[in-house]
Amino acid sequence: MRVDIVTIFPTFFDVLDISLIGKARGSGLLDIRAHDLRDWTHDRHRTVDDTPYGGGAGMVMKPEPWGEALDALLTPEAVLIVPSPAGEVFTQPTARELSAEAHLVFACGRYEGIDQRVIDHYAQSHRVRLISLGDYVLNGGEVAAMAMVEAVSRLIPGVVGNPASLVEESHEDGLLEYPSYTKPAQWRGEDVPPVLLSGNHGAIAQWRRDRSLERTERVRPDLLPEAPGA
Numbered sequence: 568m569r570v571d572i573v574t575i576f577p578t579f580f581d582v583l584d585i586s587l588i589g590k591a592r593g594s595g596l597l598d599i600r601a602h603d604l605r606d607w608t609h610d611r612h613r614t615v616d617d618t619p620y621g622g623g624a625g626m627v628m629k630p631e632p633w634g635e636a637l638d639a640l641l642t643p644e645a646v647l648i649v650p651s652p653a654g655e656v657f658t659q660p661t662a663r664e665l666s667a668e669a670h671l672v673f674a675c676g677r678y679e680g681i682d683q684r685v686i687d688h689y690a691q692s693h694r695v696r697l698i699s700l701g702d703y704v705l706n707g708g709e710v711a712a713m714a715m716v717e718a719v720s721r722l723i724p725g726v727v728g729n730p731a732s733l734v735e736e737s738h739e740d741g742l743l744e745y746p747s748y749t750k751p752a753q754w755r756g757e758d759v760p761p762v763l764l765s766g767n768h769g770a771i772a773q774w775r776r777d778r779s780l781e782r783t784e785r786v787r788p789d790l791l792p793e794a795p796g797a
């Protein structure tokens with residue numbers, strides 16, 4: 568998968584050079600590149616923003632640099648992802664969908680956002696998705712893009728060592744994951760649930776399912792299968 572990220576803070580994504588994502592990049596599984604939007608400006612101050620038409624607080628990102636950057640980076644099959652508080656909320660199903668794509672281009676806005684004509688222009692020729700990380704306002708799209716890149720990349724075969732670990736985790740089966748334990752068997756007076764030491768795999772699987780349902784009912788009843796809209 569190729570991932571291009573356009574931002575005025577490209578060094579923000581240097582962290583992708585380490586850990587699993589870093590290894591996957593090295594192995595050719597992932598081709599992730601961050602680009603400085605200002606490389607597509609032509610004035611002495613490398614201007615990317617201006618005052619909003621209609622007035623209002625803050626600044627809006629100018630369309631011209633975005634047009635030149637996206638013309639340079641988009642391929643016909645690319646999905647253009649624009650992090651935005653006004654977007655669809657990012658979920659594990661969204662991550663899974665995007666992990667099947669060959670090319671993702673993230674347009675990370677700052678200030679009060681990007682001139683709407685950029686989104687409208689590329690929607691005529693590409694799949695464009697405005698995606699929100701959740702119902703809170705960040706200062707720009709970079710944190711959202713980083714979260715999406717990590718959630719999507721780890722679903723690509725070969726990026727995460729043990730594929731089985733991708734199945735038994737929160738939200739993969741639509742429920743929250745069961746609690747996990749490791750050695751020692753006793754810690755500060757607390758024992759590991761005995762069933763986990765029993766070697767009875769059927770009983771262990773059932774215990775885990777029960778804990779997963781119990782936790783989901785308590786913390787996220789909206790995720791339960793019978794919940795409306797689940």
Ligand SMILES: Nc1cc(-c2ccc3ccn(Cc4ccc(CN5CCCCC5)cc4)c3c2)n[nH]1
Pocket residue numbers: 650651652675676677678679680681698699700701702703704705706707708709711
């Ligand atoms: N899940 C999530 C994603 C983001 C996100 C993503 C991308 C950008 C780019 C800039 N910001 C900051 C921002 C955006 C919107 C406002 C509201 N403002 C009201 C008046 C009209 C203009 C817009 C304020 C500041 C971003 C924020 N936040 N949260």
